[in-house]
Amino acid sequence: MKRRRFGATGVDLPVVGQGTWNIPERGAGVKEAQRAIRRGIELGMVHLDTAEMYGAGRVEELVGEAIRGFARERLFIVTKVLPSNASYRGTLAAAERSLERLGCDYVDCYLLHWPGSHPLEETMRALETLVEQGKTRFAGVSNFETREMIEAASYLRKVPLACNQVLYHLCERGVEHSLIPSARERGIAVVAYTPFGRGSFLRSGSGRQACEAVARKHGATVRQVALAFLTRESGLFAIPKAARVEHVEENAEAGELELDHDDIAQVDEAFPRGDPGPLATL
Numbered sequence: 001m002k003r004r005r006f007g008a009t010g011v012d013l014p015v016v017g018q019g020t021w022n023i024p025e026r027g028a029g030v031k032e033a034q035r036a037i038r039r040g041i042e043l044g045m046v047h048l049d050t051a052e053m054y055g056a057g058r059v060e061e062l063v064g065e066a067i068r069g070f071a072r073e074r075l076f077i078v079t080k081v082l083p084s085n086a087s088y089r090g091t092l093a094a095a096e097r098s099l100e101r102l103g104c105d106y107v108d109c110y111l112l113h114w115p116g117s118h119p120l121e122e123t124m125r126a127l128e129t130l131v132e133q134g135k136t137r138f139a140g141v142s143n144f145e146t147r148e149m150i151e152a153a154s155y156l157r158k159v160p161l162a163c164n165q166v167l168y169h170l171c172e173r174g175v176e177h178s179l180i181p182s183a184r185e186r187g188i189a190v191v192a193y194t195p196f197g198r199g200s201f202l203r204s205g206s207g208r209q210a211c212e213a214v215a216r217k218h219g220a221t222v223r224q225v226a227l228a229f230l231t232r233e234s235g236l237f238a239i240p241k242a243a244r245v246e247h248v249e250e251n252a253e254a255g256e257l258e259l260d261h262d263d264i265a266q267v268d269e270a271f272p273r274g275d276p277g278p279l280a281t282l
């Protein structure tokens with residue numbers, strides 16, 4: 001699994017990690033989803049993304065159970081505070097609850113899930129307090145426009161803004177216009193969420209054909225091509241969610257796939273970047 005520098009944190013992370021939104025929260029699917037997470041970790045997908053929002057905390061508990069037995073320092077656990085909780089005190093309290101559910105003393109990166117109504121400066125100050133308290137190693141944001149991302153970074157005095165987690169997939173490439181270049185310039189990692197775009201790229205006839213052609217050339221799958229494309233440059237990461245072991249195994253292999261100039265041009269042509277516009281979110 002290819003690893004690269006996670007922004008200005010000094011930490012190297014696998015280019016493909018694991019999302020956990022909508023993993024089954026009860027029934028037989030829970031064990032399979034936890035097996036999938038563990039298999040992913042064994043294959044090097046140690047960047048685990050969750051949030052207090054997912055299953056109203058239930059997903060953090062399931063992730064906490066799934067990671068038991070792995071050396072904590074091998075993992076990179078990311079969770080997020082809801083904007084409605086993101087006052088200074090609210091953020092500190094939300095982080096405690098997340099740590100409790102995860103069964104961890106610290107997370108690796110704590111994000112503001114999306115911009116909200118609490119003053120951003122206050123939330124970022126709380127994230128820095130959590131870093132000082134050793135409850136998170138790094139601070140980040142999600143669903144932040146370029147301008148908001150720069151503003152968030154400006155409020156951090158002691159740690160760099162580690163990442164901005166944004167919607168990015170083959171049919172939604174708007175972040176390539178200004179967000180990705182601005183993030184790279186500032187040493188902020190960009191993490192692609194919903195990298196399969198709910199399967200939209202597979203429904204585009206000519207786009208799918210282009211991915212299939214590239215996939216055939218490399219003995220890969222179209223989803224692996226999509227993930228390799230999204231992580232084709234420095235500073236880019238993707239966190240597909242897979243609650244099935246065979247899906248995790250396929251996604252992990254994408255972390256080895258290196259697209260050449262022609263492959264990238266082919267996918268680029270099949271899925272035009274489009275015009276700049278407001279940041280797309282789910």
Ligand code: NAP
Pocket residue numbers: 018019020021022049050113142143165166192193194195196197198223239240241242243244246247248250251282
């Ligand atoms: P996604 O990863 O693009 O797609 C997930 C779907 O793809 C699931 O149905 C999954 O099936 C399927 N899948 C995964 N790997 C596959 C494979 N190799 N072959 C066939 N199907 C495969 O969508 P997402 O869950 O929306 O996004 C990923 C993660 O990003 C989330 O889980 C979450 O952690 C994060 N996220 C963050 C935000 C935010 O606001 N920050 C918003 C959305 C998502 P199975 O589950 O059945 O394996």
